Amino acid sequence: MRENYNDRMIGESSSFLSVQEQVSRLAPLNKPALIIGERGTGKELVAARVHYLSERWGQAYLKVNCAAISESLIESELFGHELGAFSGAIRLHRGYFERAHGGTLFLDEIATTSPRVQEKLLRLIEYGELIRVGGDEVIEVDVRLVAASNSDLPGLARKNRFRSDLLDRLAFDVITLPPLRFRDEDISLLADYFAVRMVKELDREYFPGFSAEATQSMREYSWPGNVRELKNVVERAVYRSENPDDPIDQIIYDPFDSPYRVLAHADSTKTDNDMKVGPGPDSLTLPVPQIRDLKQYIQSMEIKIIHETWESCQFNQRKTAEKLGLTYHQLRAYKRKHSLFSTGQAL
Numbered sequence: 474m475r476e477n478y479n480d481r482m483i484g485e486s487s488s489f490l491s492v493q494e495q496v497s498r499l500a501p502l503n504k505p506a507l508i509i510g511e512r513g514t515g516k517e518l519v520a521a522r523v524h525y526l527s528e529r530w531g532q533a534y535l536k537v538n539c540a541a542i543s544e545s546l547i548e549s550e551l552f553g554h555e556l557g558a559f560s561g562a563i564r565l566h567r568g569y570f571e572r573a574h575g576g577t578l579f580l581d582e583i584a585t586t587s588p589r590v591q592e593k594l595l596r597l598i599e600y601g602e603l604i605r606v607g608g609d610e611v612i613e614v615d616v617r618l619v620a621a622s623n624s625d626l627p628g629l630a631r632k633n634r635f636r637s638d639l640l641d642r643l644a645f646d647v648i649t650l651p652p653l654r655f656r657d658e659d660i661s662l663l664a665d666y667f668a669v670r671m672v673k674e675l676d677r678e679y680f681p682g683f684s685a686e687a688t689q690s691m692r693e694y695s696w697p698g699n700v701r702e703l704k705n706v707v708e709r710a711v712y713r714s715e716n717p718d719d720p721i722d723q724i725i726y727d728p729f730d731s732p733y734r735v736l737a738h739a740d741s742t743k744t745d746n747d748m749k750v751g752p753g754p755d756s757l758t759l760p761v762p763q764i765r766d767l768k769q770y771i772q773s774m775e776i777k778i779i780h781e782t783w784e785s786c787q788f789n790q791r792k793t794a795e796k797l798g799l800t801y802h803q804l805r806a807y808k809r810k811h812s813l814f815s816t817g818q819a820l
């Protein structure tokens with residue numbers, strides 16, 4: 474888990490810097506920490522920082538994603554179980570809390586835990602005690618709890634879906650991570666950081682930077698998947714850039730985007746009659762496809778026509794432009810607009 478600490482946290486926006494300051498202040502205390510943030514905002518990185526900036530840094534740092542373990546298993550995974558506690562419990566099992574003794578346990582997605590587990594967590598925070606499943610011996614452990622969630626925990630507590638007393642104990646200091654769309658200044662910084670790392674990974678000599686259009690488009694995008702999404706998009710852009718000396722100008726946000734996607738969307742249950750307009754069989758019939766999103770449809774048709782012409786011109790861009798009645802530069806502009814042909818030959 475040490476690599477988490479080496480993963481640098483990049484950012485210089487004021488909201489990012491104030492989170493960093495809060496983390497540095499909270500880390501040395503022997504108190505639970507609660508980290509809240511949308512997906513991909515860096516909760517796991519912050520949790521590791523809390524541990525490695527504390528006096529416990531040389532001790533165990535264990536992580537559990539509560540959402541990834543079934544409800545029936547999580548209690549024994551966290552608190553352990555005695556031999557014979559349930560069928561299949563063929564030996565005594567020391568849970569995460571016992572194994573993290575002296576160190577830190579990071580409980581990710583804590584909102585998904587059952588009331589029973591929440592009750593045991595409260596006891597652990599209040600008294601530093603646990604009882605293994607199927608046992609009666611009280612075991613003392615010294616573990617700092619760091620929890621994370623992307624849910625509205627106070628809202629869940631109001632609806633009795635999360636224990637308020639546990640929330641009170643966890644919420645000694647709540648670190649709320651700002652979504653990327655609220656810290657524009659960090660977008661270029663992070664994009665360059667991930668691009669340089671990808672360039673190294675691909676054994677390329679240097680990073681040529683992003684074009685002005687690409688930078689602008691990344692700043693305007695809303696990044697629902699936050700830093701994780703940015704990292705993936707940037708890595709893809711570097712990987713797909715065809716000439717390592719040219720600034721990167723194709724940013725593909727959705728790797729599933731394809732001229733053929735519309736075909737896959739087409740509703741195969743439609744009959745020929747569904748595609749006709751007009752009052753009856755004698756009237757003029759026009760094949761009008763079922764369109765749910767006109768803009769997207771037109772865009773897909775543009776891509777499809779350019780792609781097919783390009784292929785029929787044996788990938789010769791000047792001929793393709795000529796055939797479509799476009800100038801060479803207009804064709805290049807289409808390429809940029811649609812991030813076209815990124816895995817094949819460049820237009």
Ligand SMILES: Nc1ncnc2c1ncn2[C@@H]1O[C@H](COP(=O)(O)OP(=O)(O)OP(=O)(O)O)[C@@H](O)[C@H]1O
Pocket residue numbers: 480481482483484510511512513514515516517518519623700701704
């Ligand atoms: N400020 C940052 N600087 C550099 N990398 C970052 C930063 N914030 C996040 N990352 C990177 O973004 C990715 C997502 O971060 P992380 O896993 O910590 O997010 P998360 O909030 O735990 O997401 P989820 O809710 O989906 O589990 C990781 O690869 C992480 O290294």
Ligand SMILES: [Mg+2]
Pocket residue numbers: 516517581
């Ligand atoms: Mg996470």
